Amino acid sequence: MNTILYIIQKEFRQIFRNKGMLPIIFVLPIVQLVILSNAATFEVKNIKFSYIDTDNSSFSRELISKFDASTYFNVLAKYPSNKIANSAMLKGDVDVILEIPSNFERNLLKDKKTDVGVTINAIDGAAAGVTNVYINQILQSFNKNAQSNLIQPSNTSIKYQNITSIPSFWFNKTLNYKTFMVPGILVLLVTMITLFLSGMNIVREKEIGTLEQINVTPIKKHELIIGKLFPFWLLGLVLLSVGLLIAKLLFNVPIVGSLLLMYLYTSIYILVILGIGLFISNFTDTQQQAMFISWFFMVIFILMSGLFTPIESMPNWAQLITELNPIKYFVEVMRMVMLKGAGFNEILPQLTKTLIYAIAMNGLAVLSYKKTT
């Protein structure tokens, strides 16, 4: 027990002595949290809109004015022909081309039915999908107005039954993306810092040669590992606290659930990450190798965490892989507890899986750590 305390003391001294390391541990994550939370948004705004109006009627002008009035669209240009419009799309000057055919107004009045052509730049598929929805909404609302305009003079007795959905967004009433993103980004930061630091730490001693010296001492494996990982476990929790503080003060993200529960989960979660870091460091000889392998896993973990793309829409085999992704559970738990106020019972599945993961990972790490070769 005493031995562990001496190791912890030494590790802390080394961490706080390293003047280059402290800012990396504390300042960089905060900068990242502030920048990423503001930048990483799924909202599509300022869509570059252009149109070809071959009808030139009051109806077509009304339709364009509707797009003009929307905050999502910037009506940039009116093109005389398809060819010119297409070349503008090719150059990236516009994202959307709306083509209003001739006889647009006439067909609408006579047949009560007409078509418009919409071309959307879909290089970014997700943004294109959102753009399409916006355009449809505007067309529909235009449709409704047009129909009621048309119908009113001739027959006042006909009433149109319109079903309108009134969405109410639970747990994030204003659909604020920051509320959604901040807990997730916080998760990433805690994970990255603890993974890299723990992975690097033992390999660094291997590189310098101090690990050999340690292996010649009667230190037991578990003493060394606990002593080495505890400081990073604590750092992870401190980082979480700083992040939560920023989330609350700067982004006003609601923290509905119990802080204690969040810390309970995180304290187990960090064990998983430290175990992975240690495992990696057991199989690498240089910090460079450890860094590359950590990054390899980190990228997979991040992209398959459900933070940026919903796991439900991944193919089945990918969903199976995400079961092994610790970040996935952390993101779920943080969102559930912070935004929904989920209690112990609701996060019990994630808590159990994480606990098993932690035991397995650290078990493997201890087994693969060799004092003798």
Add this chain to the structure above:
Amino acid sequence: MKEETVIKVENLTKQFGDFTAVNAISFEVKKGEIFGFLGANGAGKTTAMKMLIGISNPTSGEAEVASFNVYKNPNSIKKNIGYMSQKFALYDDLTVKENITFFGGIYGLTRKQINEKRQLLVEELGLQEIVNNLVSSLPLGWKQKIAFSVALLHNPKIVFLDEPTGGVDPITRRQFWEMIYKTANQGTTIFVTTHYMDEAEYCDRVSIMVNGKIEALDTPKNLKEKYKAKSMNDVFLKLARG
């Protein structure tokens, strides 16, 4: 004087695949002896030493260090030995004092014992000025002397020194060997590898390894007579060249 054996090695062998790094070496080292372990680079000295200090498992053969078996009780061996290598001595980013505290601590010394040992060390080596300096700021000679003292903190029965004076100036080397003599006189066994043949002359007994085998083992005086050489340097050259 009772001659107590502290290292006993029989047919100790280490193979890496097809390559035999240490080929069935046998020797004994007595308590309080300064045992020189010589050999050219790649002769197998370091591999042999790693087996004795319990960080490398032998392929075959027997070895007892401080009367503990290297297979059965490597951890008991580790409690009873000190080790200092040329590659690593101390933590560069800790002060002298912090290094003493750490190594004393992990060898199970109490705070009180650590403080006493530190004060003793500071007086003996004259460290008053530098005890709170980072090790990285010290000259190599100082680092090696302090590392040697740190390896002795827990009063080990045997100290293993792997090229302890590599890259150190002649004056510091002389001081270092004075420390080694003093330690040996107090009953601690010194097991030392070196490339400096003048240092080999200081040893009580010397073994010379060539291609994984011990080719010669005797006192420097006897070796010089046997190989009709003026100095250990000549003995070494005759043996190592084959």
